[in-house]
Amino acid sequence: MTETRQSTDTPEAEALAHTKDREAGIVTCDACPVLCRIRPGKTGACDRYGNEAGRLVRMDPLVVAARAGRDGVIPFLGADWDGSALSGATAFVTGIGAGTTYPDYKPAPFIVSSEIDGVEMVTVVTEGIFSYCGLKVKIDTDRFIGPECAPVRMRGEQVGHVTTAEYGSQMLSLGGVRHLTGGGKREGVVTCETLLSLANKGAVELTIDGGVTLTVQAGQAPIINGVREERMRVGCGSATIGIFARQWLGHADEVIVVDDHITGVLTEHQAGRFLDMRPSGIRVRGRRSTPGRYFQVANPGTGWGGTDITDPLSIIERIDPKLAWPGLRLLMVSTTGEHAAWYVLDDKLVPVPAEMPPAIAAVVERIGENCEPALASVLFMAGAGGSLRAGVTENPVRLTRSVRAALTRVTSGGAPVYLWPGGGITYMVDVLAMPDGSFGHVPTPALVAPIEFTLPLADYAAMGGHMDRVRPLASLRVEERVTSRAWNEANPWPLQRPAA
């Protein structure tokens, strides 16, 4: 074998640098003469271009979301795109990266017309700067995370509070104008960072006064005091009794479902009575609500069923010798099935741990199977009823009315929003339905979120829209920072007129 490759002891510095670059995933940007070498996750000297997983990308792109046309091809925008392939049937211009014209005495940055099903539509594309905004975070857990109204903190700064719990979930309300701009400088900055991370689908670690430390991220299981929450409870203790009573009948003489909200006692519960079960005489602690349903059997905590219980027998107040009997078979189980214990009463009516029969173990497993995966979900909420409307029309109340009348569809990064009834344009959107990196911030501090108003061109003209600024979709080809992303097919197509 002949070796023709030459070797040298002093390779060219440039060649060495390039070898190193390839190893480190460095991208050389050729957007200007500086020719920055950019590491993965970093930006060049201008901060306009960056290295995203080895690819040179524009850092503040205007995002056009594209979906497959009739021929099934997604019309991605490339350098050679002539704009003609896009129509209202396949491309939607989102507000992401659109910029804004605050204060909005000027028309919105992009007012784009497109045709779909023979109807001329207009999408007014902008980014809202929101001081009045926040996140509602739903955390699927029955574990105690902190008292209602307790401050929620990030690095010591209050960024929100614990709010009204929902069925199977704890709720946080984060952000809002009071923390963003009403407190100290640092409080505002930390609040803004927290909102931005969560809204852009990142994870944050929060601490709650008098409660837990938890890590939340949209679409991911919450981590509470270092323990990953696997599943939601199937229901409260009483609901669990109701669901599984018939399956326990004949296999257990008593079932106590331990739950922080309502602990259920089978034979005393309406479900047990209905099945003619013999009262066991086992009385649990707490305040009886109705027969077989007990509030406050223990303190909230991270033990059994969201209580602080680690030994389930500790919630038994007494066992009535007139009603109970030796050999009585007792199941104690939590509302997620994660905790379960099987006991048989001895001659002195003392519960003695025993091996759980397969029929009971199967139902315990079924409780677990019926628990949905525990997730944290994050809704962004903001009010777009202010000066932002002036970028859409010279007569802002007409936009509000048009939105109310469902003539104008409001989307955020193309994702559908829920509009609150009442005055203004106050909306909520699931951040997971939005494209990645949809949110930005300004140093005020305030959050920047994309918002689009889509309506028929004729209605736009009638509401006093900025008709002189309407440009066809195809004209976007001269915008150098346009980038295309695949449409999230779970979302309704904003340009399709909602069924009347």
Next chain:
Amino acid sequence: MSAAAALLPGGRLHLQHGPIDAIVQAWGEPAEVRAAYAQVVAAFPDILPRLCAELSLLRSPLPAPKPQGPVAARMHAACAPFASGFITPMAAVAGAVADHLLAALSEGRRLDRALVNDGGDIAIRLCPGRSFRCGIVADLAAPGLDAIATIGAADGVGGIATSGRRCKGRGGRSFSFGIADAVTVLAADAASADAAATVIANAVDLPGHPAIERRPAAVIDPDSDLGDRPVTWDVGPLSRQEIARALAAGAAVAEECHARGLIRAAILYLRGERAVVGAPSLALAA
């Protein structure tokens, strides 16, 4: 991406090319302003390519051979007085670009006032009797008007530059060896102010303090002129005494710059505390 120029509302001119992002404004007879803008727009596209042609020399520590280009020469001259410590001409790049643009803007024109703001490093020119009011924001992450400097034509100030610890990737555009939130310097021209602000901000420091996280510059930006030298990444809690000590270290360097005639005034910020050095006539007011 080629050089771009656009007129903004309020009679401002925006120039952008790669990392250069400058706002230009001139006041005077409309015809004079128009002619001035045409001059600066014509001079602009040449700046970045000429800098890039000498980039490796400009990224080398001083003392070093003199570069050829007009902007590069301004950078070299502004940084040369600090060559006893580590410095590269890049410390004055933004200010030197601002000075060069201001010169192109004003050459042969009759203007009442003119300014070129190159990403916060500002070159100014005033007719006798005219003044600028200059607001200082010490912390971009929590902005507020922390001070106002009124600059008159007689003050001999042609440049204002600010340097701070906010690092690239953490809200800033460059690197600092120090921990100052902001050091704003007033000097005869923007390049001198830029170089001095960098040196003074580097000196606002607590060497070896455990709350200060430093990373090699090249880890953040492989092309950095600072190589593997550790730059400030994050600063944790500091006591009042530590803040005072760090500010005093920076103020001592600023006093020395003032005594050598390199700067007119400096204002140093750290964690809400400040130190002022130099001309009280500039009416630095909180």
